[in-house]
Amino acid sequence: xLETQITGDDDRSADFDSPWKEAIGAYFQPFMxxxxxxxxxxxxxxxxxEFLDAQLHQITGDADIGRRYADRLVKVxxxxxxxxxxxxxxxxxxxxxxxxxxxxxxxYYRIYDRYGDVEILSLALVTxxxxxxxxxxxxxxxxxxxxxxxxRVQALRTxxxxxxxxxxxxxxxxxxxxxxxxxxxxxxxxxxxxQKREIIALLYRHRYGREDVLKLFRFIxxxxxxxxxxxxELRNELIALEEETKMAYVMSIERFALEKGREEGREEGREEGRExxxxxxxxxxxxxxxxxxxxxxxxxxxxxxxxxLSLWFRRGLTAAVLDEVFAVGG
Numbered sequence: 001x002l003e004t005q006i007t008g009d010d011d012r013s014a015d016f017d018s019p020w021k022e023a024i025g026a027y028f029q030p031f032m033x034x035x036x037x038x039x040x041x042x043x044x045x046x047x048x049x050e051f052l053d054a055q056l057h058q059i060t061g062d063a064d065i066g067r068r069y070a071d072r073l074v075k076v077x078x079x080x081x082x083x084x085x086x087x088x089x090x091x092x093x094x095x096x097x098x099x100x101x102x103x104x105x106x107x108y109y110r111i112y113d114r115y116g117d118v119e120i121l122s123l124a125l126v127t128x129x130x131x132x133x134x135x136x137x138x139x140x141x142x143x144x145x146x147x148x149x150x151x152r153v154q155a156l157r158t159x160x161x162x163x164x165x166x167x168x169x170x171x172x173x174x175x176x177x178x179x180x181x182x183x184x185x186x187x188x189x190x191x192x193x194x195q196k197r198e199i200i201a202l203l204y205r206h207r208y209g210r211e212d213v214l215k216l217f218r219f220i221x222x223x224x225x226x227x228x229x230x231x232x233e234l235r236n237e238l239i240a241l242e243e244e245t246k247m248a249y250v251m252s253i254e255r256f257a258l259e260k261g262r263e264e265g266r267e268e269g270r271e272e273g274r275e276x277x278x279x280x281x282x283x284x285x286x287x288x289x290x291x292x293x294x295x296x297x298x299x300x301x302x303x304x305x306x307x308x309l310s311l312w313f314r315r316g317l318t319a320a321v322l323d324e325v326f327a328v329g330g
Contacts, residue, residue: 018327019222020090023176024072025051026215030173035154036123039086043076050075052085059110073111084119087111091126092180100124101138105149122151128184131155156180168202175202175216183223193234196224200238204245213249214317221314228307250314278309282316290322300326 024031028049032040043049056073072088087107091100108122126135136153140146156177164181167174182195199220203213226234242248279301286293301309315325 019176019219020092020180021072022324023173023219024088027173027176028074030171034167034171034173034177035125036152039121039123039152042078042084044079044081047077049077055111055115056087059114060107071107078119082119084121085111085115087120087122089122089124091124092128100135101149104151105138108149108151124151124153125156126153127156127180129155130157165202169206172208172212172216175199176219178202179220179223189227189230192224193226193230196220196226197234197237199224201241204241204247207247210247210249213247214314217250218314218317221311231307278306278313279304282309282313285313285316286322286325289316289319293322297322297326 029040029045032043052073052075056071060071072086074086074088076084076086078084089104089107104122104124108120111118111120124136131153136151138147138149138151141148159177159181161178161181164174164178168178178199179196182192182199185192185195187195200217203216208216238250242250283293283298283301286297301312304312312325315327319325
């Protein structure tokens, strides 16, 4: 099971959890290959896998386990042909708290208690701490008797950046991992901008397809936030990069909206020109992809500034459902 858990009350936790949940859904096999290769090799990838979010909600919806945003329960089939459930948990913000091992055990026994004698593999990833040998075990023992529950844990911080950069050529989840490592660093804004640019440049360097570029750009943009002025500088640099690589996937759309907005703003003598144009383009995109928009959505678009509209526009290019466009963190 892959599950994302955030400790503390930091509102930014949701900004990290949501992209992890989406990224795992979009790149499940690359995720497993990167962080849990032994389990990856146990899975028969010729057979379809299934995310069991409804079942997971049934066992955790009334539990005092804490905040959850990216927990995933996945049904796969082993190479021997047997059904296996993977319980995935991700600790994104800060260090795993003192109840981390308890939660892993609670998830396991609740699934077993509810769904019977299914094989369950519990997997956890901690993104902002080193790996402690005791982290992968829950014990309630006295004099050698009692309970001992062990599960698989990986620590993102043990990965070298150079290794992930090399793996990004063939594994898109390495790009997600690089973005998370950069997000955790307490770098000054200009350095964060440079880091963000280098991660995005990997998508063009390795000639990722248009759909992958749009998805991964969204994850990177969600995780690594910049002040408006540096975000604009980065946008201009990426426009030049797209022209250089002849891969006009992301920035060309935004540039069209920006230039048209500036032109209309000059003609009308008001700053709202750009916002109005972005709003119109976004509304057209959403209607094309999801059908007629509720009035509440139209009102939300009308009240947003250009930065927010631009973010929603990028999400709208790849979102599976309308709600994903306006998810937490946006």
